[in-house]
Amino acid sequence: MATASATSVFPLRRGATAAWRHIDLALLFSSVAIAGMGVLMVFSASESKLRDQGLDPHMYLKRQSVWVLLGLAVMAVMITVDYRVLRDIAPVIFIGAFLLLVLVLSPIGSSTRGAQAWFQFGSFQLEPSEWAKLALIICVSAYCATHRGDLDGRRLFTVLGLAAVPMALIYLQPDLGTDLVFGAILIGVLVVAGARPRQIGALCAVAVVGMVAVVQLGVLKQYQVDRLTAFANPTNDPQHTAYNLSQAKAAIGSGGLFGKGLFKGTQTNLSFVPEQQTDFIFTVVGEELGFAGAFTLLALFAVVVWRTWRTATLARDLFGTLLCVGVLAMFVFQIFENVGMTMGIMPITGIPLPFMSYGGSSTVANFAAVGLILNVHMRRFA
Numbered sequence: 001m002a003t004a005s006a007t008s009v010f011p012l013r014r015g016a017t018a019a020w021r022h023i024d025l026a027l028l029f030s031s032v033a034i035a036g037m038g039v040l041m042v043f044s045a046s047e048s049k050l051r052d053q054g055l056d057p058h059m060y061l062k063r064q065s066v067w068v069l070l071g072l073a074v075m076a077v078m079i080t081v082d083y084r085v086l087r088d089i090a091p092v093i094f095i096g097a098f099l100l101l102v103l104v105l106s107p108i109g110s111s112t113r114g115a116q117a118w119f120q121f122g123s124f125q126l127e128p129s130e131w132a133k134l135a136l137i138i139c140v141s142a143y144c145a146t147h148r149g150d151l152d153g154r155r156l157f158t159v160l161g162l163a164a165v166p167m168a169l170i171y172l173q174p175d176l177g178t179d180l181v182f183g184a185i186l187i188g189v190l191v192v193a194g195a196r197p198r199q200i201g202a203l204c205a206v207a208v209v210g211m212v213a214v215v216q217l218g219v220l221k222q223y224q225v226d227r228l229t230a231f232a233n234p235t236n237d238p239q240h241t242a243y244n245l246s247q248a249k250a251a252i253g254s255g256g257l258f259g260k261g262l263f264k265g266t267q268t269n270l271s272f273v274p275e276q277q278t279d280f281i282f283t284v285v286g287e288e289l290g291f292a293g294a295f296t297l298l299a300l301f302a303v304v305v306w307r308t309w310r311t312a313t314l315a316r317d318l319f320g321t322l323l324c325v326g327v328l329a330m331f332v333f334q335i336f337e338n339v340g341m342t343m344g345i346m347p348i349t350g351i352p353l354p355f356m357s358y359g360g361s362s363t364v365a366n367f368a369a370v371g372l373i374l375n376v377h378m379r380r381f382a
Contacts, residue, residue, distance in 0.1 A: 019382060022379075022380065023079070024307055024311065024374055024377045026303060027308065027311075027370065027377070028374060030300045030303040030304050030307070031304060031367070031370045033300055034301065034304070034355040034356065035071070035363070036068075037285075038064070038068075038353075038355050038356035038357070039064050040262070041356060042060050042061065042064045042277045042281065042356075042357075044262055044263050044265070044268065045277040045284045045358075046060040046276075047263065048263075048268075060358055063358075066360075067363040071364040071366065071368070075367040077371070078372055079371050079375050079378065082375070083319075083320060084319065087141075087142045087319050090138055090139045090143070091139075093138050093139060094135055094139045096135070097132045097135035097136075098165060100132070101128050101129065101166055101169040102169060104116065104118065105173065116173050117129060117170075117175055126361055127359070127361035128361075129170050129173070130178075130361040130364075130365040132178075133178070133181060133330055133365065134368060134369060134372075135166070136166060136182060136185055137189070137330070137369075137372075140159055140186065140189050141193075141319055141322035141325075141326055142319060143155075143158065144159065144190070144193035144194075145319035148193070148318050151190070151193060151194055151195050156199055160186075163182055163183075167179045167182050175350075176349065177337075177349035178351070180333070180337070181330055181333055181334060181351065183207055184329045184330065184333035185326050185330050186203075187200065188325050188326060189322050189325055189326045190203070192325045193322055227347060244273065244274055244275070244279075244348060245341070245344055247267060247273045247274075248283045248341075248342040248344075249342075251265065251273055251283040251284075251286060251287040252287065252343065254266070254267065254287055255287040255290040255291065256291070257290050257291050258289070258291075258292050258293075259286075259290030259292070260287060260290075262288055262289075265287040267283065268283070268288065277357070277358040278352060279338070282294070282339050282342045282353055297356075301335050301354075304331060304370075305328065307373070308331065309324070309328055311324050315376050316380050316381070316382070320380070323376060324373055324376055327369045327370075327372060330369065334354055337351045338352065354366045355367075
């Protein structure tokens with residue numbers, strides 16, 4: 001009996017060891033490098049402001065460092081568990097995300113700057129919508145993989161329902177930016193899952209009509225409308241709606257080739273750019289590290305995008321491919337939107353820059369997403 005038990009266990013250990021040998025080091029190291037750069041930029045953006053307020057100038061540095069370490073731990077857990085298990089428990093994941101999004105709108109949730117999107121635990125906050133992105137990726141990928149080659153109108157409607165429920169709850173917070181990310185994820189997964197071009201076209205048309213309708217019918221709050229339109233006319237009332245945009249451009253443009261140096265950015269230290277450690281973290285990179293630093297950051301993001309797409313093409317099954325595509329769509333949209341809004345080519349939406357922006361939920365969730373990709377890559381032969 002002892003011999004039989006040993007025989008049944010050791011192959012599993014050898015299989016696990018073999019999987020670890022296939023980990024994508026390029027994706028792992030580039031993600032960690034971006035997060036490390038993010039910690040440094042958050043510190044640079046917040047140190048003088050906190051000091052002026054009589055607070056610990058290292059407070060955000062300490063918190064972001066803890067969140068990066070926690071993210072690495074969560075990523076390790078995501079790597080360890082075979083990603084195909086997620087396909088079996090996708091309904092449970094969806095229900096869990098749904099309940100969190102409902103609860104955050106109740107008195108249990110915490111409101112900050114007019115948005116009720118967090119659970120408050122002492123000085124720390126948990127934002128369910130960041131985890132709902134991963135839940136959507138997993139659930140839509142599982143459903144589309146199950147109905148491979150058979151995404152007819154009825155099943156497409158089911159997929160839209162899976163996305164519409166959390167999107168409606170997130171809109172009530174309100175958080176329009178996260179809803180846009182959900183839309184990007186949904187379209188990306190459906191395209192690769194085999195949805196017909198006319199179905200994708202119809203979906204995009206409905207999305208455009210819906211966005212125009214909510215603006216014209218006054219469904220959005222005025223500050224949300226102003227954010228969406230300020231980039232098209234930045235000279236209109238620059239001290240209010242377009243203030244962030246004009247100051248962000250000034251910060252990036254003043255950095256030159258190699259920047260002003262860490263902690264030496266005038267726009268940063270004088271707090272000319274609001275929310276610089278979160279929404280506008282890219283302006284700190286541009287001002288203090290210059291074109292060279294910004295190019296390095298974008299090159300690291302390019303590595304993450306490339307390795308994620310490569311893993312999607314190498315995945316053993318359609319579910320793994322769709323997981324990678326969902327994460328890829330999420331990352332690409334957030335990177336393009338965040339960097340674009342600081343340069344005036346995209347509207348200001350409050351979407352964070354992955355691994356860079358200050359925030360625990362987004363940082364940990366991004367590492368969990370990378371863990372999913374590494375998981376698929378490691379098990380492409382298993």
